[in-house]
Amino acid sequence: MRVVEKRQLLSADQIGRTLQRLAHQIVEQSGGAKDLAFIGIRRRGVPLAERLAGLVRDSTQVTVPVGTLDITLYRDDLSTVGPQPVVHSTEIDFPVDDRDLVVVDDVLYTGRTVRAAMNGLFDLGRPRRIRLCVLVDRGHRELPIEATFVGRTVETADSEIVEVRLKEIDTEERVMLVDRVD
Numbered sequence: 001m002r003v004v005e006k007r008q009l010l011s012a013d014q015i016g017r018t019l020q021r022l023a024h025q026i027v028e029q030s031g032g033a034k035d036l037a038f039i040g041i042r043r044r045g046v047p048l049a050e051r052l053a054g055l056v057r058d059s060t061q062v063t064v065p066v067g068t069l070d071i072t073l074y075r076d077d078l079s080t081v082g083p084q085p086v087v088h089s090t091e092i093d094f095p096v097d098d099r100d101l102v103v104v105d106d107v108l109y110t111g112r113t114v115r116a117a118m119n120g121l122f123d124l125g126r127p128r129r130i131r132l133c134v135l136v137d138r139g140h141r142e143l144p145i146e147a148t149f150v151g152r153t154v155e156t157a158d159s160e161i162v163e164v165r166l167k168e169i170d171t172e173e174r175v176m177l178v179d180r181v182d
Contacts, residue, residue, distance in 0.1 A: 001180055001181075001182065002180075002181045002182075003161060003163075003178040003179065003180055003181065004178060004179050004181050005176050005177075005178050006160070006176075006177045006178060006179050007176070007177050008174055008175070008176055008177075009136065009152065009154060009162065009175040009176065009177055010135075010136075010151075010152060010174060010175035011173075011174055012167075012173035012174060015135070015151075015166075015173060015174070015175065018135065018151040018152065019048070019051050019052060019055060019135075019151070020055055021151075022052060022133055022149050022151055023052050023055035023056050023059065024059070025149055026052065026056065026102055026133065026149055027056055027059065027060060029148070029149075030100055032060065032062070033056050033060045033062035033064050034062065035098070035099055035100045035128070036056070036062075036064050036099075036100050036102065037064060037065045037066070037067065037094060037096070037099050037100070037101050037102070038050075038052055038053050038064060038065070038066045038067070038101075038102050038104055039066075039067045039068075039069050039092065039101055039102070039103045039104065039117070039121065040066060040067070040068050040069065040104045040105075041069055041071060041103065041104065041105040041113060041114075041117050042068055042069060042070045042071070043169060044105070044106035044164050044166055044169060045069075045103075045104045045105040045106055046066075046068050046104075047166050047168040047169065048104045048105075048106060048133075048135060048166070049066050049067075049068075049102075049104035050066050052102075052104060052133070053065075053066045065093075065094045067090075067091060067092030067093070067094065067096075068089075068090060068091040068092070069090050069092065069103075069117055069120055069121070070089060070090050070120075071113060071116035071117050071120055073120075074116035074117070074119045074120045075112070075113075075116050090120065092124060095125060096121060096124045096125040096126075096127045097125040097126055097127070098126070098127070098128045099127050099128060100127070100128055100129050100131075101121065101127045101129065101130045101131070102130075102131050102132070102133050102148075102149070103117050103118075103121070103130060103131070103132050103133070104132075104133045104134075105117075105132070105133075105134050105135075106134065106135050106136065106164040106166075107134060107135065107136045107137075107138055107162045107164060108132070108134040108136070108137045108138065108145075108146075108147050108150075109138055109139075109140055109141075109162075110140060110141060110142040110143065111141045111142055111143035111144070111145035112142065112143060114132055114143075114145045115143055115145065118130060131148040131149065132145070132146070132147040132148055132149070133147060133148065133149035133150075134147045134149070134150055134151065135151040135152070135164060135175065136150075136151060136152050136153075136154055136162050136164065136175060137150045137152070137153045137154070138153075138154050138155075138156045138160075138162045139153075139154075139155060139156060140156070140158065152175075154177065156177065159179055159180050160177055160178065160179055160180070161177075161178050161179075161180060162175065162176075162177060162178075163175070163176045163177075163178050
């Protein structure tokens with residue numbers, strides 16, 4: 001499968017401004033940063049969660065913990081991923097019990113990744129509340145899951161893919177709409 005870039009959805013500056021807005025919304029709707037924690041879904045949700053925590057710290061002087069969640073073993077399509085799926089570590093070194101968790105991911109699509117993330121979190125304890133923050137919501141939900149905090153909503157066709165590229169992983173910073181070409 002080959003992909004062809006169609007258009008840029010967000011530039012590096014727009015990603016920065018979007019995260020700033022999301023950080024303010026999260027603090028405002030949480031009544032402050034007390035008992036708040038960010039959980040980044042591995043891969044690109046992790047640097048986004050770390051950036052949001054930094055923005056919250058800058059504006060509130062409260063250090064919000066950040067955890068990393070690997071959902072590989074919680075996927076409902078694990079048997080189709082491959083015979084030996086690569087499992088990375090989940091790194092959440094704070095209690096999730098009675099915590100206000102904000103799960104962070106780059107793109108919300110079918111909702112299956114978020115369902116897997118919630119299953120993983122419930123294995124660790126019982127949070128007071130779990131909310132979802134995504135950089136891009138592209139629609140096409142298969143499960144009744146929606147984000148509380150959305151950076152940008154984009155209407156897409158089934159053949160299109162939203163590619164988030166972050167400097168921490170991809171050495172460039174932008175969000176692109178690409179098309180699958182057979």
